[in-house]
Each structure stands twice: as C-alpha cells, then as structure tokens.
Amino acid sequence: MSELQLRKVAIGVTGGIAAYKSIEVLRGLQRAGCEVRVAMTRHACEFVRPLTFRALSGAYVIVDDYSADNPDPIAHITFSQTIDLFVIAPATANTLAKLANGVADDFITSTYLACTAPILIEPAMNSVMWNHPATQRNVQKLRTDGVHIIEPDDGEMACGTIGPGRLSHPERIVSVALEILSRSREQVSPSGSSATQDLINERILITAGATREAIDPVRFISNRSSGKMGFALARAAVQRGAQVRIVAGITTAAPPSDVELIEAASAEDMRAAVFREIDEATIFIAAAAVADYRARHSSPTKIKKSDSDMILELERTPDILSEVARHRKNGQLLVGFAAETDNVTSNAQKKLSQKNLDMVVANDVSREGSGFDSDRNAVTILVRDNPLPIDVPLSPKLEVADRILDEVARLRRPAFSATSAESSKQ
Numbered sequence: 001m002s003e004l005q006l007r008k009v010a011i012g013v014t015g016g017i018a019a020y021k022s023i024e025v026l027r028g029l030q031r032a033g034c035e036v037r038v039a040m041t042r043h044a045c046e047f048v049r050p051l052t053f054r055a056l057s058g059a060y061v062i063v064d065d066y067s068a069d070n071p072d073p074i075a076h077i078t079f080s081q082t083i084d085l086f087v088i089a090p091a092t093a094n095t096l097a098k099l100a101n102g103v104a105d106d107f108i109t110s111t112y113l114a115c116t117a118p119i120l121i122e123p124a125m126n127s128v129m130w131n132h133p134a135t136q137r138n139v140q141k142l143r144t145d146g147v148h149i150i151e152p153d154d155g156e157m158a159c160g161t162i163g164p165g166r167l168s169h170p171e172r173i174v175s176v177a178l179e180i181l182s183r184s185r186e187q188v189s190p191s192g193s194s195a196t197q198d199l200i201n202e203r204i205l206i207t208a209g210a211t212r213e214a215i216d217p218v219r220f221i222s223n224r225s226s227g228k229m230g231f232a233l234a235r236a237a238v239q240r241g242a243q244v245r246i247v248a249g250i251t252t253a254a255p256p257s258d259v260e261l262i263e264a265a266s267a268e269d270m271r272a273a274v275f276r277e278i279d280e281a282t283i284f285i286a287a288a289a290v291a292d293y294r295a296r297h298s299s300p301t302k303i304k305k306s307d308s309d310m311i312l313e314l315e316r317t318p319d320i321l322s323e324v325a326r327h328r329k330n331g332q333l334l335v336g337f338a339a340e341t342d343n344v345t346s347n348a349q350k351k352l353s354q355k356n357l358d359m360v361v362a363n364d365v366s367r368e369g370s371g372f373d374s375d376r377n378a379v380t381i382l383v384r385d386n387p388l389p390i391d392v393p394l395s396p397k398l399e400v401a402d403r404i405l406d407e408v409a410r411l412r413r414p415a416f417s418a419t420s421a422e423s424s425k426q
C-alpha cells in the first residue's frame, strides 16, 4: 500500500490557457494513490469543462457553491477542512492578488481562507504579468504567509511571448505535492492542525535582521540582512508548537504578527536584549547579521565634511552567540548561522567548534538569488557529532527554516539530549 494512499488533495483550477495541464496533475496525484477533488473558477470553465474533471475524479466539481446542484450547502468549509493539501494550478495573476489580500469572492478563494492544510500554488501567466511588481509583491506576501509556490517555467507562451510564466511541468507539480504530503504525514496534531507539533515544549529565542552601528547621528555601519530568514524560522517554529520570541535588529521584511518581537538596533542593544531573555529559552537561534565592527568613538553630532579623508577607527562588537555559548545552561541548544563567500563549509565547521554550538547553518552569500534579502536560500547544515553536512537546495526561506527545525527537533529527541547536556559542560 502506498504511503500516500487515502491522502486527500484538492486541486483549484483558475482561468488560464494552462488549465488543461491540471488534468495531468490530477492523474499524477491519483497514480500516487491520492484521492483528488477539483474546484474551478468560472473563467477556468472557458478552457476546460467541469465534466472532464468530474469524470476523472469521480466527484462533483465545485464552481459556484451557491449553485442549486451543489450537494453541499457549506462546501467551502467542508471541502477545506477535509483535505491534506490544496493545490492551485494554474493560478492566474488575479487569483494570486485575491489570495494575497484575503479576498474571498469565489469558491477557490473562500476555500483558501478557510483551509488549514498546506497550500501549493503554481502560477501561470504572461511574462509581463508575472514580472509586474504587483504580482511579485503578491507572490512574496503569499510566501510570507507560508504558502508553497513553484516558480513558473521559462519558455514560449501561448501568446508567443518568451519568458517566465509557463505552468511548471505537471510531473514537477505532482512531485512537490507528494513531498509536502509526505513531510506533513506524521505531523497531524491531536487538534487536527496539519503542522507538526514536535517543538511544543520548546521556548525559542531567535535573532533576526541587521544591527546598525552609529558613526554619528546620520551615518552608520550595517549590512543587507532583511530579517526574512529569522522571521521564517519564527513562523515555522510557531507552526511546530514552540513558544517563540524574536530579538530583531533593523529589518525590512514583515515580521510574523503572532510572535513577540523585541527591537534592538545595535549589537550592544541586541546583546542586552538577548541576555534579558536567554535564561527563559531552551533553544537559541542566531540568524541575525550582527555587525562585526563599530566605530570606536561614535560622534553625538554630525561629523562635518572636510577636504581631507575621514579616518574611522573601528573596534569589534560583542560576539553575542559566543557569549551565550560560554554561559549556556544545561540542555540549551544553540544554533548559529555562518554567512560565507568562500570555503563555506570549512569556515562554518570552524564556527561550529570554536563557538561550541550544536548546529551551524552555512549560507553562501555570494550566490545569486540566495542569502541576504532574498526570499530564498540555499544552505548547508552542519550538526555536531555528524560528519555529513546536510545540503538544502535553493528553496523558499520558510522551507529552509523547516529543514533547519527538522534537525533541531532531531537533536532534541532523547537519544541526543544526553549528548547535548554533555557538550554544555565543556
């Protein structure tokens, strides 16, 4: 019997030329043993008839839940509460905009709002529409909301344009859907939530964003950290049942609304905030990009320009993570990040042992589309006592966060906790 047998998947089909490819997605999921139901927007019905999906799925296809022949009077609730995954493919720019903004004016968008299962969206549209800042903003919002999004393929569109926007290959959509299903399979909590609850007894303190070290009231030293990685970790940890607190430096990303956040602009402020909170924490994750140097003398007034060069004397900021490690309580688990541009794994390995950590997440920050201020990241996770680095390919930061937390949860299981207490005595 397939591991995924009896998993219930809903496919939402919206109005684009790629709607016919959803048939392949449906068939692929069925071949993998999933029970599939389909919902369509009115415009999708211009491209494929509901009867096609009805014949293939063996179930009524909902287009309008107010329709007299709809057998279920509160379909968007029953539909959304009885599925393990909601796949929206293809998703038009219009549907993305509605989902990102909580507009629920048809069956698919209402189901999305009422859904507690993971959501996978595959956008498909003309390249200009895909690249439009409004669409990109909506995609980013949805990612921040925890939605899995498969980037559309590059290629020739039905309209003749060449560029990104083609629906990804149905096989790829099916394989990502199956991966999400298998990851969430053992993660259903007694409350019925589909998020894993393996961090339910943990209090996690996470640093995020950049610190800003003043040179004078208008100038400063900082870096490009947006806070996205730290916030993704916070979101993923909350979903897994942890109590989370964030100490945030300067950030440009939207923080999670349901997590307590303490602001700390400079390395010194961040250090003070961390040490106020650390005794409460069972796990500390240092995702912030703390400036390593600050001006030895920060001027209280604006330094005037002169014709000669300005020489700035710098000094090291406190190394917060190393200090936490020196004072760690028994059983506290410490995770650091390493932002590297060369010899990524070996430099990160040094940080793991020199800072006496349980885990280091190494990012190659020279890589395009990854690391600082990107929605995605590719990392290598190094875990103490495990000689094998774990490579996480370029993925949305929420997925990377979940992968990091998988390792955290693994280290917390009883077989590992004795070793953790041992290492904290060092």
Ligand code: PMT
Pocket (backbone or CB within 6 Å): 207, 208, 209, 224, 225, 226, 227, 228, 229, 230, 267, 286, 287, 288, 289, 290, 291, 292, 317, 318, 319, 320, 321, 322, 335, 336, 337, 338, 339, 340, 351, 363, 365, 371, 372, 373, 374
């Ligand atoms: O915020 P985003 O835009 O999403 O970008 C994410 C990120 C690239 C900033 C993040 O993933 C990351 O790599 N954060 C750590 C960046 C960093 O400061 O690396 P580092 O190798 O210099 O520091 C090693 C570790 O020591 C880090 O955990 C850091 O938080 C900590 N540290 C560093 C210096 C210092 N004075 N105090 C510290 O605690």
